Amino acid sequence: MPRKLILDVDTGTDDAVAIMLAALHPALQLVAVTTVNGNVEIQNCTDNSLRTLDFIGRGDIPVYEGVGRPLVRADFPIPRRLKTATGVHVKEMPIPPATSRKQNKHAVEFLIETYRAATEEIVLVPTGPLTNIAAAVALDPGFAKRVPEIVIMGGAHHHGNVTPAAEFNIWADADAAESVLAAGFPKLTMVPLDATHQALVSSDDCREMEGFGTPAGIAASRFIGQRISGYDANQPMKERGAAPVHDAVCVAYLVDPAVITTQFCHVAVETQGKLTIGRTVVDTNSRGDGAPNCHFAFGADRRIFVDMLLQTFVRKAQT
């Protein structure tokens, strides 16, 4: 029985790779994709998700559009023209336009209804700002308890990306993130930069994927290639010609838990700091009085992750 999951994304080059891994891996069943404001504006997140699914022959997977703004903070979305062209993300994914259409239902409504009706385990995997999830928690007090497992891409302990102290997804809607961490999900796992920066995908890996000639291999090569040039130019990793593909690490973890190593501890989100807003405050040394609420990943296994991408994208879609 494949594991069921819902991806909540802000597609986004790494979200697109996560979608493809979730849609094509034989051990997973991608129930739906929901979209949220983040890497690009919400309508682009939705369009990019549809394009990606159509391109790999999985246009059958429904896409629900979610919330277009952070819950509270007013200084984001930022001017998006800055987040295009030579960056890590692009406004429109470099694949043909979508033929599928988004669903009419709102993503938050879909999430609440789906978990109310669920008879089997469906893992929730948010890889963008946590606005939709916090909205579901706010609208339905029983929501968190009904989601058996949530795996979040976000946060940073040793160094941030958007600010010295914070990672983008959490920073972009810090209030939503704090609400989700405090909501009492039965099992919450967080895959932060500390882990994803250890699971780099290289230009050589991209060439190999392109050589597969499959839609997913070609698309992954393009998306990750965009990331590598963006990272090399703007946020160089220790190794040039390689980039993290954050969101896909969460999906890989559902297939093989060994892809990350975690510590179970209390994590809160800073919502008031002048320098630290959006920081995941990880209590590694039991200094606070909060009970552990999060399996926080400090490490990732690059080989397991990259091998999984390669073995999945060499396959053709089986619907």
Place this chain on the structure above:
Amino acid sequence: MTKLILDCDPGHDDAVALLYAAAHLDLLGITTVYGNQTLDHTTRNALSLCRLAGLNTPVAQGAARPLVAAPIHGGAVHGKTGIDGAELPEPDRAPLDIHAVDFILRTARDNRGELVLVATGALTNVAMALSLEPRLAGWLRGISIMGGTTGIGNVTQVAEFNIYADPEAADIVLRSGIPLWLVGLDVTRRVGVSATDIAALREGGGKVARVMADLLDFFLASLKRVHGLDTASLHDPCALVPFIDPTLIEYRHVPVSVELASPLTRGMTVCDLRRLGTKTLGAIRPSATPNVQLAREPAPGLVPHILAAIRTMDARVT
């Protein structure tokens, strides 16, 4: 030989720092600050340690409380006296009758361009000196600090004791424009002595080595109880490394500031460890100008080098 004032709150690891400084540098004075215990205790401890090690270094008493914050002290780790665990000699003199801040200013003025400060406690004295005499920034060759962290905290989830004790003072020092070195808990936690190291120090040692071994035994037991550690972290001696042998720690020049506004992360040293290209895009906030040589990696030779200094001071006395 580098001229130095050690601003400290002894404190077990401050005691080791005091000996490490005396063994290698021209120690012009010791200034004291509240912290690991109350100011009365830390001053008395500095004088006792001087007597133990046969040092006639001037000791000036400084601030008894933070600039703005509510006072805290480190009794849980350092005990009732601040250096519980060993028989130390009674002080054989009183501190100078001038305040530590005046002593720092006078010494810096008389040794322009030569003096360095090494601060191993809360930064209250240093910040007060900078506020009273802005020219101090031009007189000092540099300040090296034990404080802060890039990850693990020891007071709160994200804050280290010395910075958390007086975050406003830390902010003043970090903005001073003076060449700064900072060694945080993330590094000093990896500079620890084991029970075996301590036994070896005691073995065949004289009075100074035996007292230091007793202190380190107490400190190790405290750190094991409070933080679950297997080695006693030599936090404070690490702050002397830039002036004794800079190859013993690897540094990186980065922007560091301290969070003051929010209770959850107050006193956190926000260290910009990102490696950004020249042109950053999108939401990425650009880096500020680097202001701190931040310790990143201790060399394997650091612990033996510090322990050797204790033996050196032991040999000088005996």
